[in-house]
Amino acid sequence: MNPRVVLFGGTFDPPHIGHLLMAQLAHEETQAEVWWLPAPVPPHKLDAPPATPYDVRVEMVRALVAGHSGMQVSTIEAELPKPSYTVDTVAALRQRHPGTSFLFLIGSDSLAALDTWHEAARLTEAVSFLVAVRSGYPFAATYERMRSKLPRLVAQPLEMPLIDVSSSWIRERAARGLPLCGVVPEAVVRIWRRACGASNSFARACSGCGSGGDAVKGEGSVARGTEAG
Ligand SMILES: Nc1ncnc2c1ncn2[C@@H]1O[C@H](COP(=O)(O)OP(=O)(O)OP(=O)(O)O)[C@@H](O)[C@H]1O
Numbered sequence: 001m002n003p004r005v006v007l008f009g010g011t012f013d014p015p016h017i018g019h020l021l022m023a024q025l026a027h028e029e030t031q032a033e034v035w036w037l038p039a040p041v042p043p044h045k046l047d048a049p050p051a052t053p054y055d056v057r058v059e060m061v062r063a064l065v066a067g068h069s070g071m072q073v074s075t076i077e078a079e080l081p082k083p084s085y086t087v088d089t090v091a092a093l094r095q096r097h098p099g100t101s102f103l104f105l106i107g108s109d110s111l112a113a114l115d116t117w118h119e120a121a122r123l124t125e126a127v128s129f130l131v132a133v134r135s136g137y138p139f140a141a142t143y144e145r146m147r148s149k150l151p152r153l154v155a156q157p158l159e160m161p162l163i164d165v166s167s168s169w170i171r172e173r174a175a176r177g178l179p180l181c182g183v184v185p186e187a188v189v190r191i192w193r194r195a196c197g198a199s200n201s202f203a204r205a206c207s208g209c210g211s212g213g214d215a216v217k218g219e220g221s222v223a224r225g226t227e228a229g
C-alpha cells in the first residue's frame, strides 16, 4: 500500500491543544505521519494577517509537537508562492513524494468554506479530507452541502470530542492578561513571550511579557525544507 501522510495546515497563531488533539487522533486513526504546515500567508486572512511572524509560529508548533511521535513540521510553504494556497502546497508535495497519498486535516468550519478556496475543484481531485468537528458545523450536513458544490470532494469525520477553543479566543484572553490554563502549553507561551520585542502585538499585551531581549530569529530565517516536506 502507498505510504500515507496527513497534512495539517494552519495559521497556528498560536497553536493550541485543540490542534494537538486533532493531530494526535488523526495519527492514531490513520497510522500515518502528520505533517504540520504553518502558513506564511494564510489566504483567507489577507485582511487581518497573523500578528505573529512566521518564524515564531513555526517555533511554537515545533514546541507543541515536541515529544509526540509521528509528527513533523514542514516549512515547505515558505518556499512556495504567496498567499499559501493549499492547491499549490499539495501539488509541490505530490511532486516531491510521488507514490505518497495525502489526506488534509481541517476543522469543519474550514470544510464549510472549502468552495471559496483557490482552485477548490482541482484541490478536491488531489486530496481527500479528514475533518475534526467544530461547534456550529456538524460534519454530515456540512459535507453534504459542500458536496453539492464540489462533487469530487471526499471527506471523512475524525473521531474526536468537541474542543471548543480557537486561536482568536486565546489571543483575546491573553491580550486581557487572563490565564491560558494549559490551553496553550507553557513551552509555547514562553516562545510567544520571547518574541514580544518584535512585531508580536499579542505577546506585547500578554501578562508577564518580558523585554524581548532574547527574541527569536527574525522573519525569513527559518531553515528551508527542514524535517518533513
Ligand atoms: N478546536 C478545534 N477543533 C477542531 N478543528 C480546529 C480547532 N482549532 C482549529 N481547528 C482547525 O485547524 C485548522 C487550523 O486552524 P487555525 O490555525 O486557523 O486555528 P484557529 O483556532 O481556527 O484560529 P483562529 O481563531 O485565529 O481562526 C483549521 O482547519 C481549523 O478549522
Ligand SMILES: O=C(O)c1ccc[n+]([C@@H]2O[C@H](COP(=O)([O-])O)[C@@H](O)[C@H]2O)c1
Pocket: 008, 009, 010, 011, 012, 037, 039, 042, 043, 044, 045, 084, 085, 086, 087, 110, 116, 117, 118
Ligand atoms: O488555498 C486556499 O485558498 C485556502 C483558503 C483558506 C485556508 N486554506 C488553508 O487551510 C488551512 C487552515 O487555514 P486557517 O486560515 O484556518 O488557518 C491552512 O493551511 C490554509 O493555508 C487554504
